[in-house]
Amino acid sequence: MSKSENAGQRPHVAVFPCAGMGHLLPYLRLAAMLHSRGCAVSVISAHPTISDAESRSLSSFFSLYPQIRSLEIQLLPLKRNPRFTNDDPFFIQRESIGNSIHLLRPLLASLSPPLSAIFVDFPVLTEFSPIAADFSLPTYTLIVTSARFFSLMAHLPRLLEQEDDISKKSEVCVPHLDPIQVSSIPPQMLDRRHFFVETITSNVASLSYLKGVLINTFTWLEPEAVEALKRNGVDHILPIGPLEAIKAEESDMDLPWLEEQAPKSVLFISFGSRGAHTKEQLREFAAALEKSGWRFLWVLKSGKVDREDKEETEDILGSSFLERTKNRGVVIKGWADQERILAHSAIGGFVSHCGWNSVVEAAKLGVPVLAWPPHGDQRVNAEVVEKVELGLWVRGWGWAGERLIGRDEIAEKLIELRNDERLRERVKEVREKAREERESGGISETLIRDLIHSLKIK
Numbered sequence: 001m002s003k004s005e006n007a008g009q010r011p012h013v014a015v016f017p018c019a020g021m022g023h024l025l026p027y028l029r030l031a032a033m034l035h036s037r038g039c040a041v042s043v044i045s046a047h048p049t050i051s052d053a054e055s056r057s058l059s060s061f062f063s064l065y066p067q068i069r070s071l072e073i074q075l076l077p078l079k080r081n082p083r084f085t086n087d088d089p090f091f092i093q094r095e096s097i098g099n100s101i102h103l104l105r106p107l108l109a110s111l112s113p114p115l116s117a118i119f120v121d122f123p124v125l126t127e128f129s130p131i132a133a134d135f136s137l138p139t140y141t142l143i144v145t146s147a148r149f150f151s152l153m154a155h156l157p158r159l160l161e162q163e164d165d166i167s168k169k170s171e172v173c174v175p176h177l178d179p180i181q182v183s184s185i186p187p188q189m190l191d192r193r194h195f196f197v198e199t200i201t202s203n204v205a206s207l208s209y210l211k212g213v214l215i216n217t218f219t220w221l222e223p224e225a226v227e228a229l230k231r232n233g234v235d236h237i238l239p240i241g242p243l244e245a246i247k248a249e250e251s252d253m254d255l256p257w258l259e260e261q262a263p264k265s266v267l268f269i270s271f272g273s274r275g276a277h278t279k280e281q282l283r284e285f286a287a288a289l290e291k292s293g294w295r296f297l298w299v300l301k302s303g304k305v306d307r308e309d310k311e312e313t314e315d316i317l318g319s320s321f322l323e324r325t326k327n328r329g330v331v332i333k334g335w336a337d338q339e340r341i342l343a344h345s346a347i348g349g350f351v352s353h354c355g356w357n358s359v360v361e362a363a364k365l366g367v368p369v370l371a372w373p374p375h376g377d378q379r380v381n382a383e384v385v386e387k388v389e390l391g392l393w394v395r396g397w398g399w400a401g402e403r404l405i406g407r408d409e410i411a412e413k414l415i416e417l418r419n420d421e422r423l424r425e426r427v428k429e430v431r432e433k434a435r436e437e438r439e440s441g442g443i444s445e446t447l448i449r450d451l452i453h454s455l456k457i458k
């Protein structure tokens, strides 16, 4: 098609997420938002996916949005890098995607109309950069962690140059940001020989070829961190959150029990898209839950990858717990549509691992959080929860497996969460601010509309 034939058409954009539901969902949400704001959209996905949740979400997404095009690459077998010692399947998938990224070349070359822009996930920015250059393709990313954690990532190369051994300090200073506790930083990030640091360092350097860095946060929620990013060299940061929910299938919310519960009476519990705690710790939590008197809806996972997670709820929590609490709560083993559950009027609290998507969902829907962050960026995200007064956090609970947190200690916090009237009022304010930024004329909405407007049709 010639340029003139294309004139007046909508911009065609593609999104390309990396591995794991915490990456796929926000990229699908972005895709749906770009579509509903007038773009023609393609979603590029890498197969086979690691989890069933990813493949199910993709097929349900394309049936709900038939105008959005699905483009697939089939991953090549991975030659393992001997320096790469991590056995986390989602990290190995990142390596595979990086290794197979040249498969995008024939795919991009075949697109008609050609792309006006692509949104590529941060972990593969470096590998994508020669493709962006060869195709002269305006490239953006969508960051799926907090602006606070991303500020730390962006400053990490300099920090590691300046400091001999950060792990001996109590806090680190990212310019223009209040100090970050060293105990909140994932230990792998402090080891300059760790491949995790290598990946961050090279992808941070690659930010400079991007036209814009979208992030799923909103200015009111993280004003200092957004400003710090601007001043520390990521001046093309675009806080466009909270992302809108994607449409849901009716069957995703088949929970008649929840419909019968009184407003704000149910505690929702989810530790993310994968198992986060040992069985012993989960049982301690179950005992605390019983003690607290909360009604509850618990979405339970026990393995890293759902395909391999065959353990039954009874075997994890014990059949006597389920029997005793059968009139007070429901445990769902596997996946449930968290955003729709959090939006339900019966939900009055959220025990969360503080994956950033979950924090933004809680903020947007005004649900008070008890933060229990066991891995990765989650403790820095919990610092945001605490600071903005979206919830409670006991720092001393530490990383996963550091120590067993006892039932009494947990029950006390669960009860505090239920009785904290001030928190209940505060989360309404947070929800209101999130809504304002998403509305027409709000900062987030203006940024995304301006971005779409700026896309030139090729």
Ligand code: UDP
Residues within 6 Å of the ligand: 020, 021, 022, 023, 025, 270, 271, 272, 273, 274, 299, 334, 335, 336, 337, 338, 339, 354, 355, 356, 357, 358, 359, 361
């Ligand atoms: N999620 C969900 N159902 C589940 C578990 C997770 O809908 O059973 C969603 C959750 O709402 C969030 C995403 O999956 O949007 C997980 O991302 P997050 O950053 O919160 O945590 P991660 O799993 O990446 O650690």
Ligand code: UDP
Residues within 6 Å of the ligand: 020, 022, 088, 090, 186, 272, 274, 275, 276, 375, 376, 377
């Ligand atoms: N991690 C984990 N369980 C989780 C989340 C993360 O074991 O629920 C580990 C993961 O294997 C990695 C580290 O924590 O070694 C950092 O994960 P992060 O959440 O930062 O990764 P991402 O969300 O970008 O995939």
